[in-house]
Amino acid sequence: MQQIIRILLKIFPRPILIRISLVLNKVIALFLIGNKVECTVCKGKFRKFLPYGYTKATSRKNALCPRCLSLERHRLMYLYLQKETSFFTDNLKVLHIAPEQCFYKRFKQLSNLDYTTGDLESPIADVHFDIQDIPFENNCFDVVICNHVLEHVDNDKQAMQEIYRILKPNGFAILQVPQAVNNAKTLEDPTVTDPKERERLFLQKDHVRLYGLDYAERLEDVGFTVTANKYTQTFSVEEIKRYHSYSLFHNYSRL
Numbered sequence: 001m002q003q004i005i006r007i008l009l010k011i012f013p014r015p016i017l018i019r020i021s022l023v024l025n026k027v028i029a030l031f032l033i034g035n036k037v038e039c040t041v042c043k044g045k046f047r048k049f050l051p052y053g054y055t056k057a058t059s060r061k062n063a064l065c066p067r068c069l070s071l072e073r074h075r076l077m078y079l080y081l082q083k084e085t086s087f088f089t090d091n092l093k094v095l096h097i098a099p100e101q102c103f104y105k106r107f108k109q110l111s112n113l114d115y116t117t118g119d120l121e122s123p124i125a126d127v128h129f130d131i132q133d134i135p136f137e138n139n140c141f142d143v144v145i146c147n148h149v150l151e152h153v154d155n156d157k158q159a160m161q162e163i164y165r166i167l168k169p170n171g172f173a174i175l176q177v178p179q180a181v182n183n184a185k186t187l188e189d190p191t192v193t194d195p196k197e198r199e200r201l202f203l204q205k206d207h208v209r210l211y212g213l214d215y216a217e218r219l220e221d222v223g224f225t226v227t228a229n230k231y232t233q234t235f236s237v238e239e240i241k242r243y244h245s246y247s248l249f250h251n252y253s254r255l
């Protein structure tokens with residue numbers, strides 16, 4: 001099953017996969033109904049989640065919610081927003097860059113949010129732009145969400161500066177990236193353009209770097225106040241198993 005998912009992810013472009021999954025996932029979800037795992041986003045309860053991953057190195061079992069397509073990091077972020085922030089109650093102006101399938105309709109329906117989505121080309125985005133040149137004024141968003149984007153961007157420092165610029169003072173950003181927790185330094189080399197070599201070094205053929213433990217420093221360099229928040233450690237072993245929501249997690253605030 002893991003291999004089939006890996007092959008499908010490689011063969012089909014993401015927009016087509018999303019369309020296929022919208023039809024298929026309802027059927028698959030019915031087959032997987034149970035009570036061993038629970039999605040924190042759609043509240044679905046299943047025997048297990050589906051496997052997910054583009055490559056052997058990133059492939060894992062029990063990752064993808066068959067109903068809403070959330071992954072571990074999405075389920076953790078949703079819990080974090082619910083339990084640790086006023087995201088679902090305060091009147092907030094939010095920019096969601098590269099909006100994830102499992103989130104954007106839910107967030108759009110929240111009446112407390114002034115919610116805008118942005119992406120280079122995604123048809124579901126409200127505004128199209130390059131993250132290295134964001135077309136919004138300084139200090140205009142309370143929250144910016146931008147997950148698994150910076151590892152694709154040539155000049156990530158400029159992208160970080162742009163996110164910092166558009167955040168209001170005291171605003172916060174959630175900027176999840178793949179991170180090699182055993183590497184002290186970020187691995188990047190702009191001369192590596194061969195897709196196979198990028199996949200070997202940076203985990204995916206369209207990644208231009210693999211962040212190491214210095215990710216927080218790189219954000220601090222552009223002005224962010226970074227709070228290391230190993231949020232998963234606040235959960236019991238049973239909760240981690242049930243939600244499959246383990247992941248490193250940090251806060252990035254403009255203070």
Ligand SMILES: [Zn+2]
Binds near residue numbers: 069
């Ligand atoms: Zn779900």
